[in-house]
Amino acid sequence: MTMAGRLPEPYGQGSGANLADILERVLDKGIVIAGDIRINLLDIELLTIKLRLIVASVDKAKEMGIDWWEDDPALSSGARRKELARENAELRERLAQLENGHAQVRAREEEAP
Amino acid sequence: MTGLRYVYAVCRPFGAPLQSQLKGVAGDPPRLLTHHGLIAVVSHVPERDFAEEPLRRRLEDLDWLTETARAHQSVIDALTVVTTPLPLRMATVFRDDSGVRVMLEAREDDFRRTLDRLTGRVEWGVKVYVEAEPEEGDAPVSKPASGRDYLRQRRMRVRTNEDLWRQTEEFADHLHAALSAYADDSRLHAPQNPALSGVAGRNVLNAAYLVARKDSEEFVELVDRSKDESMVSIPGIRVELTGPWAAYSFAGEET
Numbered sequence: 001m002t003m004a005g006r007l008p009e010p011y012g013q014g015s016g017a018n019l020a021d022i023l024e025r026v027l028d029k030g031i032v033i034a035g036d037i038r039i040n041l042l043d044i045e046l047l048t049i050k051l052r053l054i055v056a057s058v059d060k061a062k063e064m065g066i067d068w069w070e071d072d073p074a075l076s077s078g079a080r081r082k083e084l085a086r087e088n089a090e091l092r093e094r095l096a097q098l099e100n101g102h103a104q105v106r107a108r109e110e111e112a113p
Numbered sequence: 114m115t116g117l118r119y120v121y122a123v124c125r126p127f128g129a130p131l132q133s134q135l136k137g138v139a140g141d142p143p144r145l146l147t148h149h150g151l152i153a154v155v156s157h158v159p160e161r162d163f164a165e166e167p168l169r170r171r172l173e174d175l176d177w178l179t180e181t182a183r184a185h186q187s188v189i190d191a192l193t194v195v196t197t198p199l200p201l202r203m204a205t206v207f208r209d210d211s212g213v214r215v216m217l218e219a220r221e222d223d224f225r226r227t228l229d230r231l232t233g234r235v236e237w238g239v240k241v242y243v244e245a246e247p248e249e250g251d252a253p254v255s256k257p258a259s260g261r262d263y264l265r266q267r268r269m270r271v272r273t274n275e276d277l278w279r280q281t282e283e284f285a286d287h288l289h290a291a292l293s294a295y296a297d298d299s300r301l302h303a304p305q306n307p308a309l310s311g312v313a314g315r316n317v318l319n320a321a322y323l324v325a326r327k328d329s330e331e332f333v334e335l336v337d338r339s340k341d342e343s344m345v346s347i348p349g350i351r352v353e354l355t356g357p358w359a360a361y362s363f364a365g366e367e368t
Contacts, residue, residue: 018312019179020305021238025361026182030200031227032365033216037117037165037206039172094260 116157117164118207121188122198122359123217123224124152125232129195138184139163146210148217151224154192155213163206172204193359197232199224200359227364234297235329235357237322239336240305241288242314243281244349245274278317280347285318288339288352295332296322300362314351321362329357 119138126147137143137156146153162171171177185203192198207213217224257263293299304316324332333354340352 019182020312021355022182022186023178024302024305025200025358026185026203028202029361030202030364031123032202033120033205033220035120035206035216036208036212037163037168037204039165039168039204091260094263098260 116159118155118210118213119158119163120201120205120207120213120216121154121156121185122192122200123220123228124154124192124196124198125228126150126152127196131195132191135188135191136184137188138181143188146213148214149221151217151221153213153217154188154198155210156188158206163204168204168206189359189361193235193357197228197234198359199227199231199364200361231323231360231363233327234323234325234360234363236360236362237296237324237329237332237336237354237356238358239288239292239318239320239322240316240353240355241281241285241318241343242312242316242351242353243277243347244314244351245277277347277349281317281350284343284347284350288343289318289320291339292320292322292332292335295328295335296324298323298363302362314349321358323360323363326357 121137121143131143135142139156139158139162141156141158143154143156146155161167162177171181182203189198189200207216257266289299289301300321302319302321304319305312307313307316322332336352336354343350343352
């Protein structure tokens with residue numbers, strides 16, 4: 001798909017990388033040197049900033065109407081609970097239908113001896 | 114000169130010039146500071162953004178962070194065209210040139226050792242994704258005739274997805290083994306969060322491979338072949354290649 005920049009030359013910029021690819025390397029990899037300007041970024045190994053990043057981008061994504069992961073049981077515990085609740089409701093409905101059908105059959109049996 | 118010094122990378126002297134249009138973080142073109150036979154690639158950044166207090170605040174700003182990370186990466190990318198840079202982590206900032214020189218001197222041996230290890234090599238990123246079939250919806254499944262039928266269909270869908278995860282993980286393990294055998298070194302990174310990457314599907318493998326420039330074409334072909342194979346055998350799977358990157362994932366001292 002992203003053919004440009006794949007080969008060793010001429011090192012096309014971007015190289016089909018998404019923002020996460022770039023942040024992953026620029027923020028998290030590379031040589032750590034304590035400069036004159038000391039910031040938490042280096043001391044705490046980026047943990048909180050990463051969390052904030054993800055939270056920030058989730059909010060941003062929501063603003064843009066992208067929220068599909070909220071419904072993905074593998075990614076969201078809320079979705080997992082919803083999934084269970086939905087399944088439960090569905091089964092209960094089916095049970096009701098079955099019982100209903102059963103009752104009708106019995107009623108018919110009683111009517112037609 | 115006023116302002117602070119932002120250091121992108123350390124490298125050995127190289128003959129070719131950098132792209133003339135190249136702009137670094139905060140719009141200042143990067144320059145080369147030579148000391149003891151090593152080069153620090155440096156640009157000037159304003160105190161109002163890069164002094165300790167403002168920088169801390171700025172890093173909380175996703176737009177600023179994104180812009181700065183991209184600028185940092187574009188300088189590293191330009192360097193990778195002409196030499197083997199040792200990328201420093203984003204936001205490595207000194208008060209002045211002499212601070213940068215002191216740092217170069219203090220780390221001289223480390224830098225030379227790491228440069229020896231990485232010279233002539235680049236990093237390739239390989240990711241494997243899989244998209245599960247939706248458990249509900251479009252699938253042409255007949256309407257369940259009974260509750261038992263419904264449960265059976267549902268169980269089959271869940272089992273299909275479990276098979277898919279297992280197959281994908283096996284495929285990813287094999288791919289990683291094959292690529293590691295070809296590469297000079299490899300690293301496994303944490304799978305990417307789809308909320309951040311904006312990429313569909315579950316990220317099963319997120320790996321980086323250190324490959325000699327001269328072997329890179331063959332490495333790319335190897336990935337391409339596995340891509341074709343995977344698509345034939347496993348539905349919903351995707352192999353993604355990025356690069357060539359500077360050797361970000363291998364610049365640390367641990368190997």
